[in-house]
Amino acid sequence: MDFDTLVRTRRSVRGYKNDPVPRALIEEILDIAKGAPSSMNTQPWHVHVLAGEALEDVRRRNTEVMLAGAKANRDIATHGEYEGLHRQRQVAIAIELFKVMGIDRYDKAMRQDWVMRGFRQFDAPVSIVLTYDRELDPGAVVHFDLGALSYGICLAAWARGLGTVINGQGIMRSEIVREVANIPDNEVIMTCIAMGWPNDEFPANGVKAEREPVDRFARFVGFTD
Ligand SMILES: Cc1cc2nc3c(=O)[nH]c(=O)nc-3n(C[C@H](O)[C@H](O)[C@H](O)COP(=O)(O)O)c2cc1C
Numbered sequence: 660m661d662f663d664t665l666v667r668t669r670r671s672v673r674g675y676k677n678d679p680v681p682r683a684l685i686e687e688i689l690d691i692a693k694g695a696p697s698s699m700n701t702q703p704w705h706v707h708v709l710a711g712e713a714l715e716d717v718r719r720r721n722t723e724v725m726l727a728g729a730k731a732n733r734d735i736a737t738h739g740e741y742e743g744l745h746r747q748r749q750v751a752i753a754i755e756l757f758k759v760m761g762i763d764r765y766d767k768a769m770r771q772d773w774v775m776r777g778f779r780q781f782d783a784p785v786s787i788v789l790t791y792d793r794e795l796d797p798g799a800v801v802h803f804d805l806g807a808l809s810y811g812i813c814l815a816a817w818a819r820g821l822g823t824v825i826n827g828q829g830i831m832r833s834e835i836v837r838e839v840a841n842i843p844d845n846e847v848i849m850t851c852i853a854m855g856w857p858n859d860e861f862p863a864n865g866v867k868a869e870r871e872p873v874d875r876f877a878r879f880v881g882f883t884d
Pocket of ligand 1: 669670829
């Protein structure tokens with residue numbers, strides 16, 4: 660797949676086959692993704708790859724605490740609710756996903772079920788947890804670095820037929836992931852990426868999220884053409 664096709668066809672995958680992903684393939688993907696740029700070549704990331712019993716344990720405990728009404732407990736500072744244009748785009752993709760999944764927006768139980776799937780990391784066979792050294796907080800620059808690594812992982816996976824979704828929900832209760840994966844206290848848990856072989860029958864996997872045209876977000880200064 661050439662680069663443009665790779666980027667244009669990739670989309671988030673939220674339904675997976677049960678088939679395991681070979682460890683060597685994940686190592687290959689990380690070996691490609693590590694080519695991401697980072698501030699001063701600090702390469703400040705740590706990657707914890709979870710599967711099997713460990714991942715099941717995270718899923719089970721995440722589900723328990725979220726169903727019990729616990730609030731999110733993330734390591735990184737997050738903004739509040741999206742507003743304005745950001746909110747409109749958030750709603751637009753949710754409407755699209757709910758439509759293909761047959762989820763009525765007033766059906767609280769089905770909506771809750773969808774949210775819980777997110778907390779279970781969409782039942783993917785692999786979860787890639789990204790962390791960085793706490794001494795790099797406050798994290799704007801290191802967050803940028805890990806963002807670059809994340810996209811590399813998603814693209815390298817897609818090029819090999821694997822699906823991913825960067826999944827903030829999966830580490831909403833960071834303390835659970837930390838305990839199960841034995842992540843040291845001096846690392847900040849930034850996000851996780853669910854990964855596995857896409858289930859092509861799963862309707863949400865067919866959704867292609869819209870993007871704004873370039874002239875809506877870019878302007879050119881000093882050009883003559
Ligand atoms: C930082 C970040 C966090 C995300 N968290 C979630 C999440 O918790 N649940 C989810 O379903 N998708 C999550 N996504 C995926 C986005 O919803 C998705 O990338 C966006 O809608 C664009 O769709 P596409 O990836 O299919 O192009 C996240 C993406 C990013 C970059």
